[in-house]
Amino acid sequence: MPSSVSLPAFSLPVFSSGWDGGAQASVEEPILEQARALERFLASIEKRAFRMARIALRHDEDALDSVQDAMLQLARRYGRRPSEEWRPLFYRILQNRIRDCQRRRRVQARIMAWLPGLKSQEESGADEYAAVPDRSPLPPEQLAAEQALQTLERSLAELPGRQQEAFMLRVFEDMDVAQTAAAMGCSEGSVKTHYSRAVHRLREQLGVAW
């Protein structure tokens, strides 16, 4: 990923008449600084957020949409809040987007079950090459890591939503219990319960393979 992505135009030509340049610059500086801080924050979490959304949704485009929505929502509603608040807020928004997407899929699946004609139409329009792997063969160590990851992802995807969230925020995002509780919008006790159940179930499912 290009690390030095230039910031979109952040010059704010407001109040340009009647204000001297120095005053305008002093007003714009905090906004510019906030925008730069937000860019650094988003750049630091976007790949991890995408991977977490991808594990929960098992679909690249849906995961990208969820991350993009979460970024937009954070920027729109909370961009001016102190930067320490962004991480739990961002993950809270992202988890809501993931849940929305899962809910939408359930409704779609129910409708499709009622309308078999539509289902066959939908299936015939699907990209028949989408599932074909497009990568060259991996070296053995990397292949083993890839397989272990796929096994973990499958097991994670089978966990109930809240257990999955608790595990990913605690382990992948390295949040403590209080931060995870803020991101999940629940009590710290609930986080501990969800997390411990998640670890227990994952250990059971992965068994000796791990």
Place this chain on the structure above:
Amino acid sequence: MSDFEDKARALFEDSVERLDASTRSKLTQARNLALEEVNKGAVRRRWLWAPAGGVALAAIVAVVMLNAGGSRSSGDTGALALEDIDIVADSENLDMLEDVEFYMWLDNAAADEQTG
């Protein structure tokens, strides 16, 4: 963290590092879109508050001028008026009401840190 959690984290980190170029590029585009939104939002907010700020400023100036004849003795009238302008023109207080629950958590977390 146990070995199990360590291994899960290492696999996850590895998969993040190996994210393909196309996905990285799409994420960069999404980020830039969000940042443009901040820019638009800032402009919109300023223009929305400009008339309100103007009215408030006019009202405060009027009050200061009306009081100026009777009570010249208080030397800090100008400073007070400037503070009033700041308070009236600041939209942060309204924004705070949008997420009371989150601020309560922050407050509790800060208090816990101080005591523990």
